[in-house]
Amino acid sequence: MSLPLVDIPFEVRHHCWFCGEPCNLQFDYHAPTHAGHPSLSVPACKECRDLAKIQPLTSLYECRTAVKDALMRRYVKHLAIGLNWTKEELEQADFTCKTLQSFQRSAWFMYEIAKDRINFAGWPLVLDGVPLAQTLPDTRFSFDGINFSSVFAAIEHYGKAMALDKSFLSGIVAIIGKQRFGYAIRLARLHLVSDAATKRQVIRELLQDQSTAS
Known part of the structure; x- marks a missing residue:
């Protein structure tokens, strides 16, 4: 039928x-x-x-x-x-x-x-x-003219398109917020060839900055 x-x-x-x-x-x-x-x-x-x-x-x-x-x-x-x-x-x-x-x-x-x-x-x-009722919460996220289903989808996309460290980018976004997504991408690109220790130090410094600001 x-x-x-x-x-x-x-x-x-x-x-x-x-x-x-x-x-x-x-x-x-x-x-x-x-x-x-x-x-x-x-x-x-x-x-x-x-x-x-x-x-x-x-x-x-x-x-x-x-x-x-x-x-x-x-x-x-x-x-x-x-x-x-x-x-x-x-x-x-x-x-x-x-x-x-x-x-x-x-x-x-x-x-x-x-x-x-x-x-x-x-x-x-x-x-x-x-x-018909829409039962899903609205997780959509827009950046640079593209609508993503979520911030996670945006991280996946830019990580692949720009060959970025997605875990590093995700960590940055988690600290500074999705409203500064452009800055997160720039920072991830700046450390494209940095080693893991340097990236961990960047994350620590961001956390310290957030703690000081609050």
Whole structure:
């Protein structure tokens, strides 16, 4: 038996609920008893549908978070384009190699597509006119134009994209707070080749600074 399809706003008909890409498929979510919402179907592109099947978790909202995190891991190189270049820098770059010229033509487009898919918020789940409650706490975190499912997801992303020590970055953020995430990244990059003892000393100094400030 087919599951009921969620109500779809007119402006996003034929778009994936997970990432906003055009689609003509559906993902059937068979909700466990503790999901807080009934079993239902949402529009989905093939990539997101396949990812969602792997990560059903405890509700469709948790499933969406897992899909977003999987997309971020899959397209980390595309998202890294925005870390290393601006649109103007790419347009003005004087590449002579054909491979780099091809990169120049497509890179920013690939970055924007990846960013838009990650940032797409979907639409509220409504079934036959009745809104479905969202049971997950809001852990979303935004930095540098990208919406992450959590601070942890942001640490994972920048750790991989910039080859940073994720444990070190996580420790910095835990001390100074997510509101200073940019500073945490700069500090982690500054100590990219530092040994473990130096990093431990940095953490101790940050803790001392926080203790003095409080």
